[in-house]
Amino acid sequence: MRDFWRLRGQALAIALVIGSGLSVFIMTLGAIASLEDTKSAYYERYRFAHVFATVKRAPERLIGRIARIPGVQTVEARVVEEVVLDVAGLDEPASGRLISLPESGRPKLNDLVIREGRWVRRGHPDEIIIGEAFAESHGFSPGDSFSAIINGKKRELQIVGIALSPEYIYTIAPGALMPDEKRYGAFWMGREALEAAFDLEGAFNDVTVTVLRGTNVDDVIDAMDTLLDPFGGTGAFARKDQISNWYLDGEIETLKTLASVLPVIFLSVAAFLLNMVVSRLIATEREQIGLLKAFGYSDWDVGRHYMKMVIAIALLGVVFGYIGGAGVGRWMTEIYAQFFRFPFLLYRPDPGVYAAAALVSVVSAFLGTVTAVRQAVVLPPAQAMLPPPPPLYKRGLMQALGLTRVLDQPSLMIVRHISRWPVRSALTVVGTALSVAVLVTSMQWRDAIDHLVDTYFFRTQHQDVTVSLSETKGVRVIDELQHFPSVQTVEPFRAVSVRYHHKTVERRGSILGVPPEGELSELVDVDSNPIVIDGDGLFLSTKLASILGARRGDILTVEVVEGQRPTLRLPVSGLFETYIGTPAYMDLRALNLAMNEARTVSGAHIAVDTNYETALFSGLKETPAIASVLRRQSAIDTFNKTMAETMNIMTSFYVAFACMLIFGVIYNSARISLSERGRELASLRVMGFSRGEVSYILLGELGVLTLAALPLGCAMGFGLATVMSTAFDTELYRVPVAIQASTYGYSVVIAVVATLLSALVVRRRIDRLDLIAVLKTRE
């Protein structure tokens, strides 16, 4: 206990490092657990479906047959349509998804959480329930209204309720990357009203089912596809591929990656620091140990004494970790919960996580110090009571290099001391470098996202607006778009839903047909090399190719799930690298030809004179066939905003923790050097060296080590970022490693400031060196 008090500064610094690691561990695992719990409970309570499918138009009687598929529990058929909205105060058209509600009772599946207002009433076709995010971003409340182009007719819709849905936690427009609350939303209307509006009386175009526990979902999907294909089914898919759920899982995965890397770094550094401190403590208490053993204390007693102190430090760290982890964890989870708009939050800190955290830190502290304690334990008493032999220095390399001639004696002391304890010096360098690496890794996200945005939005997309049609149309529609005011260029595209088959792999996807001479949507790979789309083959993103196990030259079987539903055999003509999604491209004409259809398009990229954008938008709002309008700049803004919300939270935590790490390493190294060399430094002071000159020797060593650590840390940061980027290699996006010089710069500056602060604390101790006491004692 007394040792603990004497070492309180260092003990505190180490406990903080342990605490930081555990905080990250507890808060991320806590957040993951509670997000997963909340998600499951939300899904369960509001009966989120297991399998989803869309068809062109299927008769009501098909529902009975779906319900008879073995394993199917509940079936709900709906009418779901994309529509363009005209909302006051928003120039560009918003778009949304209209989802039908049963005429009586609550939905059997995918129930709503009514946050405000009420359900729609039968016989009131203009009543609508809107998603909370959309409502908030427009300031809508029940009683307000807005208009929508429903099947070509403009209709005024009355908001009666505001709701949340487990199906639209992430409400993402088709083709968009991120939710845009202002411009895309989910809306619910009565079934009859929707059937009437879209000429689907007695039919449905969307079906969702839940399955019994223990059912193989893939079998259900196959059975559903068999039933639905004749009615224009685009392929049923499981909950894991449902877009909202998929994004949510992706977010949770991201947290898991973070939870696995950083605590390991913190705890290994803490173990090293403990080892350093305990070794030093044992060196100074050598004689006492000998004495204790001479009195008859056993090796075990002595070992236990030191282990107790180590455990005390580890436990203090655990306490810090609990406080930080629980407090910050709750806060962080709430931020996420708000972001996802969960109707409730289950935050039940898992005692297992806390127990694991305590165990992990005590074990790593134990492993870190066990060798040092062993040294104390095995010393024979007689030998322990003698002072340790003075450290033996050698001339050698430095002499050979002629360094001894160039350097003044204090500098020589620095260099000799570093090279005398190479392992410890190296570990100090590595510890500091790890802190820098954590800084670089935390701060490089911004760069990665910037680079991703730059590549995705600026290098490859030159359109201002992308228009999607509610159904495919003849190429003539392009001419019509061309005649809108302010339009400069229009380029068509054709998106085709397909199922890829290659060897044993089957996968849903789409092919985008584009004109080979296209200028607006230029295809470039991650290195900005243009991709020339020609011939009648497919150009696959490398991610899609690797999922399919396809290589250039392979022939893919492509089952088209719309139109005449041909099955095509298409060669892979080229591969290209992308950061986002798993796209596949083809020459528009070749695609039309292969589909055995006239020249049809499903949408267009448009370049406009941005000064007159508004005119185009008001025109588009009135146009029937349009399902959605995506404005590039809005997409970029949303992307950045969403990223900033989630990233900045994490980043600032990690920067704070990295600073603690640096402080822990530097402060401890300095304190240990000071305790080992207090005598030397005092001797120098006696000889008339000033405080500054003496500080130079001690802090100069730290300076040299920090200096060595900086480039190493930057390199390790790059490595860590690469590892992280591999971990983030999902189908949705790949995070590029594109660290800017300024990120290295900031990391280095933060590291240097943290080093200076710790040096300052130690410097105060040098100033207070008790010259007389030091000189009077034997080492």
Next chain:
Amino acid sequence: MLSVTGKATPDATPASALRTVGVTKVYRTGDVEVHALRGIDLELFSGELAVLLGPSGSGKSTLLNILGGLDSPSDGQVFFRDRELSAITQSELTRYRRDHVGFVFQFYNLIPSLTARENVSLVTEIARNPLKPEEALTIVGLGERMNHFPAQLSGGEQQRVAIARAIAKQPDILLCDEPTGALDSQTGVVVLEAIDRVNRELGTTTAVITHNAGVADMADRVIVFGDGRIVDHRANENRIKPSDLSW
């Protein structure tokens, strides 16, 4: 109380190197007050070799620390030549140690990471008018072992390096605190010879602390301490060579 200021040697009036007037030192640890020095009046003359004799705890080390500018008195004045040390700042005291004082301690206090020569260079690099490190080491008889690290030297050799380091800057005053305390008598004699030689050849004012009465005969003057006071002092008619000391 016995005062040792004023003329003590029979020769013509020598210059005063260090002088104390009524110096007291009280250490407070908690509620306990320890009176280490209870009014010391002492003068050290330029070029003399004085031995400060006394049992441990008699205050001689405290006085040496005050004379060397490592500590300041609770009361009274200390003069180096005409300068009052008891009135100057910490950094001026550092300056004073750097320019005028050489220390030798019982436990050598060499820098283990530097060779003998480098340990001496440490001082010569910051001194105004230093000897060459090699010269200083030759004076103490270590010209041959300059490139050894402290760990490769015997205790006596290490102490002689410490002496070389202390004198290399040609200090006005050499203060030695139990320089032979950690050494056997044979080795101790070699060390004392080195100190004696420095005093004679360079004329450095030298004060040697010891609790060993046998050492006293090598001095010009002997000042005896007891319980924080000077209890006796005497001048030796003839300094005896260290090798002839009976120990």
